[in-house]
Amino acid sequence: MDLRKLWIIASLILIAGASVSALEPVRSRNVLQGLIGRVGTDEPAVAGPAGQSPPGKRALPVRAVPISAIGNPRAFPAPGPTSHERRDSGPTPAAAVVRSSPLPIRVAKTTEPRQPLGSPRLQSLAPSLEKLIAAPPSASPVAGRSPQGPQVIAKALFCLDCTTNEVILARNDSAPLPIASITKLLTAMTVVDHMNLDDVVRVPDDIRTVPRHRVGIQPGDRLTVRDLLHGMLIESGNDCAEALARAYPKGGRTAFLRLMNRKAELMGAKNARVFTPSGLDMNIVLGRKGDRALQSRKPNVASAADVAIIARRAFTYPLIREISGMKTYIMRSVDNKGRNYVLRTNDKLLHSNLPVAGAKTGYTDLAGKCIVALFKDKTKDFMIVVLNARNHFKAAARIYQWACRML
Numbered sequence: 001m002d003l004r005k006l007w008i009i010a011s012l013i014l015i016a017g018a019s020v021s022a023l024e025p026v027r028s029r030n031v032l033q034g035l036i037g038r039v040g041t042d043e044p045a046v047a048g049p050a051g052q053s054p055p056g057k058r059a060l061p062v063r064a065v066p067i068s069a070i071g072n073p074r075a076f077p078a079p080g081p082t083s084h085e086r087r088d089s090g091p092t093p094a095a096a097v098v099r100s101s102p103l104p105i106r107v108a109k110t111t112e113p114r115q116p117l118g119s120p121r122l123q124s125l126a127p128s129l130e131k132l133i134a135a136p137p138s139a140s141p142v143a144g145r146s147p148q149g150p151q152v153i154a155k156a157l158f159c160l161d162c163t164t165n166e167v168i169l170a171r172n173d174s175a176p177l178p179i180a181s182i183t184k185l186l187t188a189m190t191v192v193d194h195m196n197l198d199d200v201v202r203v204p205d206d207i208r209t210v211p212r213h214r215v216g217i218q219p220g221d222r223l224t225v226r227d228l229l230h231g232m233l234i235e236s237g238n239d240c241a242e243a244l245a246r247a248y249p250k251g252g253r254t255a256f257l258r259l260m261n262r263k264a265e266l267m268g269a270k271n272a273r274v275f276t277p278s279g280l281d282m283n284i285v286l287g288r289k290g291d292r293a294l295q296s297r298k299p300n301v302a303s304a305a306d307v308a309i310i311a312r313r314a315f316t317y318p319l320i321r322e323i324s325g326m327k328t329y330i331m332r333s334v335d336n337k338g339r340n341y342v343l344r345t346n347d348k349l350l351h352s353n354l355p356v357a358g359a360k361t362g363y364t365d366l367a368g369k370c371i372v373a374l375f376k377d378k379t380k381d382f383m384i385v386v387l388n389a390r391n392h393f394k395a396a397a398r399i400y401q402w403a404c405r406m407l
Contacts, residue, residue, distance in 0.1 A: 150402040154389035155368070158304035159399050161407065162312065162374075162381035168403055170305070176271040177387050178299035180362030180370055181236045182307055183279035185314040185324075186272075188233060190259050191244055192317055197226040200334055201247040207239050211280055214239040215331070215341050222335040231331050233323045234343040236361065238278040245277035253277070267313055269306035276300060279362055299366045304385045311372040312383050315358045321374075324358035325350065348393040349373055354400060357381075361392065375400045380407060 149157070149169045156177055159169035167173075203221040215237035217223065223231075225247070231240035248256040256277060264272040275282035281297035288294060302310065315321045323329075327350050331341040349356045349371075359373035368388030373396050375382040382403050389395045 150398045152386070152389065152395045152398055154386050154392075154395055156304035156385070156387040157395075157399065158308050158383075158385040159403055160308050160312070160383040161403070162383055163379075168406060169399060173304040173385075174271070176273070176301040176303055176306075178281075178364060178367035178370075179279065179302045179307060179387065180300070180364040180367035181238075181279040182302075182311075182360050182362040182370055182372055183274055183277070183300045184232050184236065184241055185320070185360050185372070186260050186264060186274065186310055187241055187244065187277045188229060188320050188323075189314050189317060190256060190263055191225065191229055192319060193263075194250075194256075194259060195225050195244070195248065197224070197229070197319075199225050199247075201225060201228060201243055203239075203243050204246055207243060210239045210242050210278070213237065215343065217243065217331075217341065218339065220335075221333045221337070221339060223331060223333055227331040229319070230323055230326075230329045231341065231343055232278075233320070233360070234326055234329050234345050236346065238280055241276075241278035264302070264306070264310065267309050269302055269309045272302035272306045272310065274300040279364070279367075281364060281366060297366065299364065304387055307372050307385045307387070308383050311358075311360065311374065311385070315374050321358045324360060325356065327351070347371075349396060352397065354397055359396075371396050373400075377404075380404070 149171065154171075156173055156175060157169055157171040158173045159167070161168055200222050201224070203217050203219055203223065205219045207217060207219055213236055215231040215235050217228075217231070217237070217239050223243075225244065228240045228244050231237040232244065242253075245253045245256040248259075251258075257274060260274050260277065261272070264274070275298050279300055281299045284296045284298055286294040286296055315324065327345050329343040331343060333339045347356075347359050347361055349359050355375055355377045357374045357376040359371060362370040369390070369392040370387045371389075371392040372383070372385045375384065380403075382400055384396050384399050384403075386392045386395045386399070
């Protein structure tokens, strides 16, 4: 609003009633800015000496001037010292009210006074208002919840509410990643489906060449399929997994791996591909350079969503679910040697107070720290997958606690 428009407004007020006085003229840009700044507050919207209102919440009276003075700032004399008490008529719509009395023009007071443009309060609220406008309605902050999921560092995360079949957390869940010993859940299902649990397996002579982690079974030991299954799942024994795969009666290790991949495909784990029954990387010789063999490693892979599919099916097997929740077990050879192997789980979740119904960990250099766990409380079942995390146990527990708050 320029000065000319303000002067015209003053002339209209003068014409509106004989007893209505004109506004004090605006003599400078600073005065005009001060006047505009008081619009929307409970301060008088008139200009007094130097554009200020007298202290004590008292407003200056307006003075009558001839119409011929409109447009000529020098024709307006300085205001006199007379003043009137301000009157408040109570809350009314936020609009300017013109009275036919010597009272100044003011904006009626509302329950929440409007802030003048450019006021310090609006400036302080600007960043918050911008965030509120930009955020979608579903992203409104709720105590104890985070729409983006918990703060977990991992290559892939997945959380499935098994009671409703609803995915409530998924990060990079379709990318094929190394899964290490989580493979053993698929191995266990293949064993239960295609081998007799009471059959006795003779441990191969080269079993000590299998990389760690090993239970430590010895060449020539005679152990039942059931006991080897415990050693593979509780202590994640790579030697037990290899002994079981080689003992498959219809084609040995190669045929056993073919069954594992076929089972994953039929379950819908489209990105799963396994090359070893233990989860260890498969070594590939690319060639030789002098006396040195050039080797590469090929890991067992699956996506986080695939792992959830495999684990969900595996934990429907009563024996697999029971073994996966055990902390200790003693394997006993059935030969004359009578060796005992004490098994202890390395899964810290099973030693926590969380309702873990089954879990399987995994670790290799390529896979990092991985885990899949089934949490089962009174009302909900959550299948949680964490691949390549800094702390897989803490990550799984944090996701479970977050999921409980979300639902």
